[in-house]
Amino acid sequence: MAMQLTRETLVDEHAELTAVIGALVEQAAQRPLPASAVAPLRWRLSRLLLAHLAKEDRLLHPLLQRGDDPVAAALSRRFEEEMGGLADAFKAYMHDWNGQQIADDPDGFQTATRGLAAVLADRIRREETQLYRHIPGATPPAEVDAGALRA
Numbered sequence: 331m332a333m334q335l336t337r338e339t340l341v342d343e344h345a346e347l348t349a350v351i352g353a354l355v356e357q358a359a360q361r362p363l364p365a366s367a368v369a370p371l372r373w374r375l376s377r378l379l380l381a382h383l384a385k386e387d388r389l390l391h392p393l394l395q396r397g398d399d400p401v402a403a404a405l406s407r408r409f410e411e412e413m414g415g416l417a418d419a420f421k422a423y424m425h426d427w428n429g430q431q432i433a434d435d436p437d438g439f440q441t442a443t444r445g446l447a448a449v450l451a452d453r454i455r456r457e458e459t460q461l462y463r464h465i466p467g468a469t470p471p472a473e474v475d476a477g478a479l480r481a
Contacts, residue, residue, distance in 0.1 A: 335389045337468035343382045344454045350375045351447045358443040363436040365429060376424060379450075383417065394464055402464035409461055416453060420446065 354371040357364055387410075394406035423446050432439045462468055 335385070335393060335465065337462045337465045340382075340385070340390070340462055340465075341458060343378070343385075344458065347375070347378050347382065347450065348454065350378060351443075351450055355443055355447050358436070358440040361436065363432065363439070365433060368432060369429065372424065372427075376420075379420060383413065386413075390461075390465070393466070394461075397464075397466070399464060405461055405464065409457065412453075416449060419449060 350371060354368065354375060357367045357371060391406050391410050394402045397403065423442055427439050427442055
């Protein structure tokens with residue numbers, strides 16, 4: 331059974347990603363840094379983000395790029411091209427900040443986590459306000475409250 335792609339599903343996934351990265355930012359700010367809370371949040375974020383990106387790659391971008399709307403197709407291609415940088419930044423974050431590096435440099439980890447949160451917040455805001463409105467049958471975009479991630 332094929333999954334139907336809806337704006338609401340993607341926005342719900344963004345809300346979950348926002349909650350997890352927000353919790354990670356909060357944990358990264360604590361001293362002593364609670365490693366037992368940080369590790370599961372990082373891996374949950376990784377699973378959620380990779381699943382979401384795969385859905386966009388397999389369903390959203392092909393839908394918009396093969397559709398009749400040239401504006402949607404061009405916008406989708408631009409977002410798809412930008413995704414490489416975000417994916418690389420996320421992979422580097424996960425690689426560079428393993429348990430030992432986090433323990434050795436909690437302030438650096440906090441800074442890196444806040445930076446990642448800001449990048450994700452910007453991407454979420456732009457997808458929800460610019461890209462997702464082109465999904466066939468999409469409802470108008472609601473206001474995106476991703477600013478809390480920049481704390």
